[in-house]
Amino acid sequence: MISLHRVFPFLLVGAVLLVPGGCNPPESIPPPPPLVGLEADVEDHLKGTYTRLQLALKEQSGRQLAVAFGDAAISYHAYDLARMAKACYQQALVHDPDSLQWKYLLARILQKEGETERALQLYNDILKQNANHPPTLVAAAELKFQSGDAEGARVWFQRLLRMDPRSAPALSGLGRISLQQGKAVEAVGYLEEALRYSPAASGLRYPYGLALRDAGREKEAQQQMQMRGPSFPRVRNPWIDEVRNRPIGARIPLNRGTTFFSAGQYLKALEQFQRAVKVAPDSATAQLNLGSALVKLQRSDEAIDCYEEAIRLDPGATTAWFDLGVIHAETGDEIEAIRCYDQALAIDGGHHSARFNRANALRRQHQYEEAAREMKRVRQQVPGNEVAWIAEVVCYLRLEHVEIARSTCREGRMATGNAMRLVSLAARIEATSPQKDRAQLEQTLGELASLRSKQTTLELVESTAMVLAALTRYGEAQQWQESAIEAARAAKRFDILDRLQGNQARYSRGEPAVDPWPEASSEGSSSPGTGEGTGGESGSTSQ
Incomplete structure (x- = not known):
């Protein structure tokens, strides 16, 4: 475009x-x-x-x-x-x-x-x-501000902020008015919040720097001024988007790129999306798709800029916020990941993948109560989401609410038709319970055997070893655990070897396992490619 x-x-x-x-x-x-x-x-x-x-x-x-x-x-x-x-x-x-x-x-x-x-x-x-038409409020307020009518502009920016407390254009406008009127601390607050909701709005870095300087924060001011650029936050504006998306020059490479992307030809897709961005730098779709191709090519650092620009161009770009969250989670920045998922959910409260990934990030931050509440909302909306059930149960286990974990696991089994991993988790809860019910454990062992006859997974093998140890059949438990260790080595799952070997040592001493689901087992995180039922992966295109 x-x-x-x-x-x-x-x-x-x-x-x-x-x-x-x-x-x-x-x-x-x-x-x-x-x-x-x-x-x-x-x-x-x-x-x-x-x-x-x-x-x-x-x-x-x-x-x-x-x-x-x-x-x-x-x-x-x-x-x-x-x-x-x-x-x-x-x-x-x-x-x-x-x-x-x-x-x-x-x-x-x-x-x-x-x-x-x-x-x-x-x-x-x-x-x-x-x-209450947001694009007109912004345009009129900006025009008044540029014409020297700061108070007239303030009225319309404040109206927009009342409608949407996360409106970066409104926060930006109020911040610049405060700066002009010498209210540095107030300006810093507005502009900081605007950049929080529109991180690619590089045009705000300079006024933000001026406000910081006037507030006595000289070092931060210099850093912000060095980051100055030409981009300002936008309100979602379908009428202008229609204008921006009209030129034929951008549509052809976008369509070609999407075709290549769907076929897994990410380098060719990248080339087409780069052409689309060159022709249409103000197209949020082109920026989003370019970011998605970069993610698929393991160039996530570059993708961040594209996603942030897509958000600036289209503040309602839920996919861009979600994908940003996935990238930040991959790099270990859980706080930033949660912020991005929050933004996606503020736009689309029914975005199950964003809620799921947010809950997982909270879990990794050991905020188990809130994570459990979020996972419960996910599985209530999508009852067949096996991983959401598992993650909620694991949160209860971390909080030592074993009976709630057990009943939730039982409810999940009914909702999912005895999904394999929930059966396995139920077996682990029984195996690590202080009060062992041998009849229940024998029944559980039979359920695991039935599942293994259809598909043998490392998780089922480890669960089998746990149940055998709970039944004091430690020799058999060690054999199954050794199989699990060998499978982990073959799969290069070195992240769980210590845990597997720790339980093997317990069995060799005649002791059962005590932790039903160690943290490293809590899969279904925000990493791309985690499988059906998880929070989904970054790197999806839009037409």
């Missing part, structure tokens, strides 16, 4: 004549724009746009004709043909004067061209019809 702030020098040929002081007559159509030096696909796109508009003028009227003019205006707007876009938006409003979309997009062009009063009038008209 082509940036809305870029002007094509090769298009500055000729002019589109407008009726002074107003709209073109309803029966007129602006002359077509000159198409000089364009790629063939773009030229065809613009020619088709004009041809469809001519046809609509002959066959349509009223709101249908307004839509035709508006649709053409979006195409011209997307290619920075501002005067042609303005003429078509004006004609769209002739036929549908109440359209908020055409008013807003026309105001954006007028604002860019310096027609501040006319743009502000249109924004005011929109807010009279819809007082």
Whole structure:
């Protein structure tokens, strides 16, 4: 996609004549724009746009004709043909004067061209019809701030913040107003929070640095100023997204990249997504897909920048927040991972994978009570999620709530049709219980044997050894445990060898296992490729 702030020098040929002081007559159509030096696909796109508009003028009227003019205006707007876009938006409003979309997009062009009063009038008209329209609130507030009306801007930024306490544009605006008014500490608070919700908004680093300096935090101020850049936070804006996504030049590499990605050809996908980002740097989809390809190529550090930029461009980009969380969890930054999952859940409370991964991160932080509550919410929403049941039970075990763990495991077995890992976990709970029920243990041993006849896993082998040791059949337990140790070595699971060997030593001394599910066994984390029922992996594309 082509940036809305870029002007094509090769298009500055000729002019589109407008009726002074107003709209073109309803029966007129602006002359077509000159198409000089364009790629063939773009030229065809613009020619088709004009041809469809001519046809609509002959066959349509009223709101249908307004839509035709508006649709053409979006195409011209997307290619920075501002005067042609303005003429078509004006004609769209002739036929549908109440359209908020055409008013807003026309105001954006007028604002860019310096027609501040006319743009502000249109924004005011929109807010009279819809007082809580976030894109208009931001645009109008920014325009007032730039025009020197800081208090007028503050009113609209505060209205937006009341609607959405996580709105980075609102926090950014209030922070810059506070800075201008000499309220450094207040400015630091607003701008810090804005960067928390829009980390790629590099344009805020400089005012944040100024606020830090004025607050006496000189060293931090210098660090922030060195990170300054051109990007500012955005509010989610479907109308502008439609403009940004309209150019044909970005769609082709995006579609090709998605095809390559689906086929597992990640290097080829990367090349196509890089082309899409070059053509459409303001496309959140292009940035997100580029990040996903980088993740698949084990270049997560580079992917972070792409995901953060996707979030800046589309604050509602749930997938970008989720994928960022996965990357931070992989690198051991659980606090940042939880923050990212929180953002994804704030946008989409039904995002089960984000909730699951958040719970796992809490578990790894030993926050077992909250982790158990989150896992319970996951399995209540998706009762067949075996791993969520297991993780919830493990949290109860960590809290030494053994009876709750046992009953939850039993409930999970019923909900999942005796899923293998829940049967295995139930066996471990019985095997490590201080009060051994031999009849129950013998029955459990039979259940494990039945499962192993279908599929033998390291987890089932280890569970079998635990039950045998609980039955004081230590010789057999040692044999099964040695098989588990050999399997772990063969699978290069060196992370669990110490645990396996520790239990082997206990069996050799005639002692049963005491921990039913050591922390290293609590799989289903946020790592990519953990299998069905887990929190999912990063690196997914969007169309």
